[in-house]
Amino acid sequence: MMTWLDSTQTSLSEDLLQYSSRIDSYFVGDGSEQQREDNRSRLEIGVINTLYEGGVNELRHRVAARIDLPRTQNRLKLEIRGDGEEGINGVAEGGDGAEEKRLSIGLRYQKLLLEKIKFRVRGGVRASGGGLNPYIRLRGGLSFGVGSGRLTLSENLFREHITGSGYSSRVQFTHPVRQGLDFYSTSAVTWFNDEGHFQLNQDLYLVKALKKRHLLTAQVGADGLREYQHQRVESYYLRLSYRRPLYREWLIAEATPEIRFRRESGFSKEHLLLLKLVAIIGGNG
Secondary structure, eight states: OHHHHHHHHHHHHHHHHHHHHHHHTTSOOOOOHHHHHTOOOEEEEEEEEEEEGGGOEEEEEEEEEEEEOGGGTTOEEEEEEOSOOBOTTSOBOOOOSOOOSSOEEEEEEEEEETTTEEEEEEEEEEEETTEEEEEEEEEEEEEEEETTEEEEEEEEEEEETTTEEEEEEEEEEEEEEETTEEEEEEEEEEEETTTTEEEEEEEEEEEEEEETTEEEEEEEEEEEEEETTEEEEEEEEEEEEEEEEEETTTEEEEEEEEEEEEGGGTTOEEEEEEEEEEEEEEOOO
């Protein structure tokens, strides 16, 4: 059984790299061995089951892919995104606040400007309400050291056919507490032009690396809305996530118990448990 799993994963990984290499061949490059090694295209397929109080559960699928194009100096990538995005340490990556947990496919172009500013453009279509929702996003980011920590500032402009346009500002501060333990703080403000309000988010994380690819992440956060001069908190939440390889390094399991307090339920305490199982095909980049 395990041999069959390994051979299937290896075969699919090779197919993915060959497919991405064919797409990459349309671009100008030297076709060097280094360029082939730079191809770390990756596909993630998984399931997420959220268990609520009262025996209610919600099962959904996760599909995410990144096709690397080394001949473009990895400035251009083909992406399939869904169910939100998160970084390697379980800390949410900065979006623009408008990105829904719906499947999307598009292209990403990024380039380093003035040796410090990272510029990124994303464009594509997203499934929305049974139809297709074209979108485009522009992002500029600046990251620099602050003592032993690191501060990242980013600005995003977005436009979608259905949800409209807006912009967001995001600040993330990262600081090592001690060996294997890191602190993250992320703050984001997003303006939605069509809806006429701001969305506010604040999250604090402690990420502990227990051993290779074993991560324990504690998170506390809040989100809210600001309309004209009125500002209100919509929810508070506390999460504790444990992520580890279940088989080899390509089958990953994660469990996240959460306690949350939502305005719509009078800020009464609610419990839920998120269980995630993801298979990784292709590179580990």
